Amino acid sequence: MLRIYHVPGTRGMRAIWVCEEISHPYEIVPVDFSVEYRATPEWRKMNPTGKVPVMTDGDLKVFESGAMVHYILDRYGNGQLQPAPGTDAQAIFLQWSWFAEATFARPLGEIVNHRRVFGDNAREDAIAEMQSRAHLCVDAIAQELADGRPYLCGDTFNASDIMIAYSLHLQQRLAPTDYTAPLHAYWDRVSSRPAFGPASS
Ligand SMILES: N[C@@H](CCC(=O)N[C@@H](CS)C(=O)NCC(=O)O)C(=O)O
Numbered sequence: 001m002l003r004i005y006h007v008p009g010t011r012g013m014r015a016i017w018v019c020e021e022i023s024h025p026y027e028i029v030p031v032d033f034s035v036e037y038r039a040t041p042e043w044r045k046m047n048p049t050g051k052v053p054v055m056t057d058g059d060l061k062v063f064e065s066g067a068m069v070h071y072i073l074d075r076y077g078n079g080q081l082q083p084a085p086g087t088d089a090q091a092i093f094l095q096w097s098w099f100a101e102a103t104f105a106r107p108l109g110e111i112v113n114h115r116r117v118f119g120d121n122a123r124e125d126a127i128a129e130m131q132s133r134a135h136l137c138v139d140a141i142a143q144e145l146a147d148g149r150p151y152l153c154g155d156t157f158n159a160s161d162i163m164i165a166y167s168l169h170l171q172q173r174l175a176p177t178d179y180t181a182p183l184h185a186y187w188d189r190v191s192s193r194p195a196f197g198p199a200s201s
Pocket residue numbers: 009010011012050051052053063064065066101109113
């Protein structure tokens with residue numbers, strides 16, 4: 001059984017969403033998100049930096065939500081939710097998938113860390129700088145969607161939309177900004193998919 005070690009509202013939702021979309025069975029294992037638990041040798045064995053999520057499938061253990069998404073699709077997806085390997089379409093799919101975590105989610109995660117570590121002494125100018133980096137990413141996505149395409153890679157929903165949707169979800173909480181009409185429509189389209197409910201609850 002594929003197990004997703006998860007805390008509601010966090011990146012594990014990407015792996016859950018993919019399983020829901022392709023109807024692959026999975027089990028959610030709740031994780032104590034306290035700093036203390038995540039620093040224990042028990043959890044560090046699961047994820048060496050103490051973060052969530054973690055996925056196991058039999059003897060396999062994987063951290064990094066993007067790696068989980070790609071593993072689940074490659075192993076169980078039968079070609080669903082991703083373009084064929086080695087195609088231009090796959091390169092663009094990978095571009096947005098990596099962008100979602102490596103570029104867009106990065107300043108957002110730093111806002112959370114900065115506030116957690118510095119509490120009342122958090123520097124608002126540092127937070128504003130990270131928010132402006134996140135807004136650049138929102139603009140990049142809005143530009144891509146400006147031609148009215150329904151999904152990031154064109155007419156077909158794929159896992160890059162799942163990767164990006166989680167980052168948008170985070171951005172709406174940590175760095176809110178106005179969306180263009182096409183981006184607003186995109187968000188409504190992806191977040192109204194039936195699989196979004198179980199993933200985000
Ligand atoms: N790149 C990692 C990021 C994991 C990550 O930052 N997870 C957050 C929750 S969504 C976390 O555990 N934060 C606690 C911390 O950084 O101490 C992934 O995609 O899995």
